[in-house]
Amino acid sequence: MIATMYKFVSIFKTNVQTLTDKIHILEGLQSLKTPLIVSLDLEDEDRVLRVESNEHVVPQIVSKVDEYNFKCEELDSFLMGIPLRTMSLS
Secondary structure (H helix, E strand, C coil): CCCCCCCEEEEEEECCCCHHHHHHHHHHHHCCCCCCEEEECCCCCCCCEEEEECCCCHHHHHHHHHHCCCCEEEEEEEECCEEHHHCCCC
C-alpha cells in the first residue's frame, strides 16, 4: 500500500539582506520538529523564503524568523499545488 503524502508549499516575503543572516535563519528553520525543505532567494526583491513540508507550518515559520528579528509575511500557501485560500481544511 502506498501512503498519500500531502505536500504543503508556503511562500513568504522577508527582509533578510545578508548571506550570514540567511544561513542563520535556514539553520534555525531546520531545528523545527517537522522535516522541511527551505530556500531563501536574496536576489529577489521580496527576499522570498520558500518552505516545503508535509504539514501546514506557517505560524511556526513566521515565529522562528521573528526570533531572528526579521520580518516574514506569508504571500501564499499551497496544498498539492492548490492555493489554500481557495479550499477549506476542516
